[in-house]
Amino acid sequence: MQACSLHSACGAITDVAGIEVGHFTDPRRPTGCSVVIAREGAVAGVDVRGAAPGTRETDLLAPGNLVEQVHAIMLAGGSAWGLEAATGAVRWLEEHGVGLDVGVGRLPLVPAAVLFDLHVGDMKVRPDAAAGYAACAAATREPPAEGNVGAGAGAVVGKMFGLQHAMKGGVGTASVTVAGVTVGALIACNAVGDVVDPDTGRPLAGARAADGLTLRDTRHALLLGEPPHPLLAGSNTTIGVIATDARLTKVQAQRLAVAGHDGLARSINPVHTMSDGDTLFTLSTGHVPHHPGMMVLATMAGEAVARATVRAVLAARTLRTAEGLALPCHADLSAGS
Template sequence: MSLSSPSSFADRCARADGGITRVQGIEVGHYTDARRPTGCTVVMARAGAVGGVDVRGAAPGTRETDLLHPTNLVEQVHAVMLAGGSAWGLDAATGAVQWLEEHGVGLDVHYARLPLVPAAVLFDLGVGDARIRPDAQAGYAACAAASSAAPAEGNVGAGTGACVGKVFGMARAMKGGIGTASVTVDGVTVGAIIACNALGDVLDPDTAQVVAGARSEDGRQLLDTRRALLRGDAPRPILAGSNTTIGVIATDARITKAQAHRLAVVSHDGLARAINPVHTMSDGDTLFTLGTGASGKTLGMMTLATMAAEATALATLRAVLCARSLTTAEGLHLPAAADIAAP
């Protein structure tokens, strides 16, 4: 049976309840490289935001994560950079620092304003020419494009070269992407933006139905990686660190640094609802949190945590629903969720 028609997938992608920019004080900008499928995405909080992070995958590529630990000195950061290009892509954060400094954004360290920009990268080097990856110029361009408008989703920014469902080889994988979602309760909003380049499948978090992931040997149907592994199908050898889902969860609630860290931790519950398998030895799954406090309100952590996990799960789903199929010059074909039948 068909999982869905292409038009219904387009409809589901268009019917957004709102993305991370519904959070007061948050802007998002993408840079998409026209030379090959790669790019970067900046999530900016010009006035500063309390930051947190939680790394669950075993093969992360990150920058400035230690300063976000609740016991360390710095309270606020000014942006988070998400990028393709594996470790090379971390250079995109340098461009963000330059742009923010030029615009007077940063921590006052007496002699200058120092922008603080943590970052995380995903591995998209197998999609097109690996010599092309996001650099400082790309990060600068993403900042210049940032706004509070609803962010583009799918094959843009850090999600441009993302793919999912690689347990049985790249030839049976599908197109990933970047997605965003938000939840509002009592005047407080929690939003997420997720670049999904998972080793595993992506599921609808409400139905647990596989939406995108590893395909059958003929490439025409979704395989369902979890069930395939449990019945004894052997995974293909996987290059360590060649996957990773990265993202930012932001709220305009007033939160402490310890609470920001806890929201990053529980947001991974949203990933676990939408990706299976997740947090593997070949993923570097990393989620950041930003608290702008711009609503002037607080909510109990039970509610905020539930909102954070929900927004993360929905944004992960939208990352593949909004993706489009891709064929590289080298002949790699990555169909989108709308193109493949259900298992």
């Protein structure tokens, strides 16, 4: 497994053969969506750990159900409205001959998950089918942009003590390779909790103290008895995609999604709360027929997710909205330290 320092690039999900990524970012709010495409189809799985998810077509990914492969995963802002972005992806994929052969044509299968970013700017601006179509049109095999783009454009972290003390979240990506097999992740981090260094537990971005320049450390604050700000259920959520070129069954793909949440647990604290809809998908393109076993793959998935989550806040940039909301980024706090 290659080394990856905290502040360096850590690879990308597009290091996995057969994977493309595209973002659409709407600067009016901001908000957006991110798509992970597997044109040749990919065995897929999903695991939902947050208590307030917003998803589409996740039932078909259950190991006991018929469909073996999907063709893209859509991640979007906009809460439930953002699920419409998947419709645009379906249209784009059909136009490009991608989908399940159903005899009379090809049916693209595009599961999706959304995060809640409606408190950032004008909530009436949200991803729609046109946004999903545009994200697909922008998809490439190149390492995707990180930070304030796509599904992470309106993402915020550290909201436990109110939005006025929060910081900018975003999109991050990473990959790890062992024995010729690659596992990558794309994460849109909009957690209610803090994002922490998975090796030390030190907060990197999250709820700020009263001075606005230092981090409160949400875990310690809660354990010391500081009451959380009243939270709107489901107004957060971290969503993402894990991809590997290893050949997996649907059962194995689902287990890899489960293991990926270990990476969220290492890099977000608290995580999987009643106010989050944390959801991770897995895609297996099968370009590499062998793999080092599920124990190693699960470790790789957790590592890729943790690194991508950290990248999401390290790559984020300060956001100020027309409504007066100011969300500093990790770099702002680093400069002030």
